[in-house]
Amino acid sequence: MYTEALNLDPTDKNTKSLWFLFCGNKLMVSLKEDKASIPVTEDISELQLELVRNQYIGKLGGIHCFCAEVNSEEDVPPQLKLLDLRQLMGLVDEEIFWMAGKAFQIMDWDRTFQFCGKCGSPTETIKNEHAKVCTSCKFINYPRISPAIIVAVVKDKQLLLARGKRFTAAIYSVLAGFAEPGETLEECVAREVMEEVGIKIKNISYFGSQPWPFPNSLMIAFTAEYESGEIKIDENELLDAGWFTAQNIPPRPSKISIASKLIDWFIENH
Known part of the structure; x- marks a missing residue:
């Protein structure tokens, strides 16, 4: 995804813009058959929404993008439906999906850090930067980003895949976890x-x-080779794990994910 340089107070903001509008953790979209679209308007007041807060998040293809939220589902216009980000996969172009992900993270951060975590005083947004400063002790807070690794481990033309306990579907993926x-x-x-x-x-x-x-990760992907040991799963995290050839890959994550790209890399090279 490419977005143009960020200026949190664009001078030409009264132009047609994309609005990523949230109610809680769900995004408002228009649905038509198997496609979803994000509201586009020159004047957000046309939607007659009472916005709790909003943030400018940059340009996508030359179009300004904003994120905002409302208090309750009663405030959602009847022509718009609510979807969570996972439901949005495959219904919009990848560029729109990643901008929706950015909007979600900025909106969640804006909602969560209305008060200083150090002294409890109200915070205010710093101009031209995604940052909040405490009005009392001046502590500065930035949007949270959690680094996580994900790795394709190969052994004798076989790929290590596992089924996590948190997977809602019966899919297998490469291993991942947060950095400490x-x-x-x-x-x-x-x-x-x-x-x-x-x-x-x-x-x-x-x-x-x-x-x-989901909710605020940066996935850093690696490849690695097996050295030694036998599979013994952590039953608190996994339901199953095993070695799979390119010809017998089980159901796997969405094509949009870097997990799927690692599996594609294995298939292409083995």
Whole structure:
């Protein structure tokens, strides 16, 4: 996704703009058959919404983008429907989906940090920056981003896949986990694989990265090779894990995810 440089107070904002409008964690969209669209308007007052707060989040394809929220579902116009971000996958272009993810994270941060976590005083948004400053102690808070690793582990032309307990569908994916304070990303990769399936890995290599707004992750992807050990799953995290060839990959995550791109990489190369 490419967005133009951010200016939180654009001088030409009275033009046609995309509005990512939330009610809680759900986004307002227009639905037509198997496609969803984000409201576009020159004047948000046309939708007759009572906005709790709003933030400017940049440009997409030359069009200004804003995020905002309302208090209750009663405030949602009848022509718009509410979808969560996972339901939005496949219903909009990827560029729109990633901007919706950014909008969700900024909106959630704006809602969550109305008060200073250090002294409890009200905060106010800093001009031309996604940051909030405490009106009393001047502590500055930025939107939360949680780094997480995700890794494709290969052994003899087989890929390590696991089914997590939190998966609502019967899908298998590569292993992932959040980085902890004081460790490098490579250390995090090795630790997560050992903790979740009990094996050692080697030759850890960077693959790519992807924002993942569930709720505020930055996924950093790696590939690695099996070194030693037998699979022993962490039953608190996983239901199953195993080695799969390119010919017998089980149901897997959405194509939009970097997890699926890692699986595609394995299939193409093995």
